[in-house]
Amino acid sequence: MTCQLCDTTETTDYLCARCSHVLTEQLLRMPVLYRSLAAFLQPAARGAQHGGHAQAVDGALPVSENVLDLRGPGGIVGILEDWRSAVHAARRWPAPVLTVGIPHRVTAAAAALAYSVDWVARCWPEAGQFAQEIRDVHAAAASVVHPQLAEERGTRLGKCPAVDPSEAVCGAVLRHYPGQRAVTCRWCGTVYEPHEWKKLREWIDFEESNTALEQAS
Ligand SMILES: [Zn+2]
Numbered sequence: 001m002t003c004q005l006c007d008t009t010e011t012t013d014y015l016c017a018r019c020s021h022v023l024t025e026q027l028l029r030m031p032v033l034y035r036s037l038a039a040f041l042q043p044a045a046r047g048a049q050h051g052g053h054a055q056a057v058d059g060a061l062p063v064s065e066n067v068l069d070l071r072g073p074g075g076i077v078g079i080l081e082d083w084r085s086a087v088h089a090a091r092r093w094p095a096p097v098l099t100v101g102i103p104h105r106v107t108a109a110a111a112a113l114a115y116s117v118d119w120v121a122r123c124w125p126e127a128g129q130f131a132q133e134i135r136d137v138h139a140a141a142a143s144v145v146h147p148q149l150a151e152e153r154g155t156r157l158g159k160c161p162a163v164d165p166s167e168a169v170c171g172a173v174l175r176h177y178p179g180q181r182a183v184t185c186r187w188c189g190t191v192y193e194p195h196e197w198k199k200l201r202e203w204i205d206f207e208e209s210n211t212a213l214e215q216a217s
């Protein structure tokens with residue numbers, strides 16, 4: 001069969017050797033990524049570091065959406081612990097004992113999962129889904145932490161609410177790039193200054209909850 005993750009390499013297992021190796025590396029990098037994300041919780045402090053004026057950041061919108069999600073209960077720690085529980089259940093091991101403090105929990109869950117990668121690749125039909133979720137959360141964290149990656153991709157904020165003269169909403173994806181003070185729409189060119197972020201945040205939340213409702217119905 002073909003590897004469940006890359007969908008190209010022939011393998012007798014659920015994951016090919018290369019994808020298993022990458023998965024292990026991503027898991028082992030999680031604790032460092034998690035800790036590194038803390039530095040991105042305060043965009044104003046970061047701006048000042050680069051020699052700019054320390055601006056009062058009203059909404060603190062650009063960096064925190066992604067970073068708070070990743071560091072929150074449903075982020076890195078939740079994803080790792082859910083998969084660890086699933087692996088334990090599948091291997092008929094007793095449920096994992098949780099340690100105290102999110103950084104320790106991230107380290108413990110990531111190490112335990114990395115330890116089980118060989119078994120996952122060989123024996124677990126859910127290997128592909130597991131590897132995909134780890135790849136996604138790793139990419140989300142890495143795009144914040146590693147500047148080159150982040151510069152290419154930016155932090156996704158939501159859709160641009162600018163309205164053109166014909167009253168059409170722009171709707172292009174807005175991204176914040178590290179070191180930039182304002183958010184600029186690369187499609188319509190609208191610039192959102194820090195004092196507008198709170199309003200922008202509200203609009204994006206409203207727009208995304210509407211989209212979610214439409215998809216649910
Ligand atoms: Zn593969």
Ligand SMILES: [Zn+2]
Pocket residue numbers: 160161162170171172185186187188189190
């Ligand atoms: Zn726009």
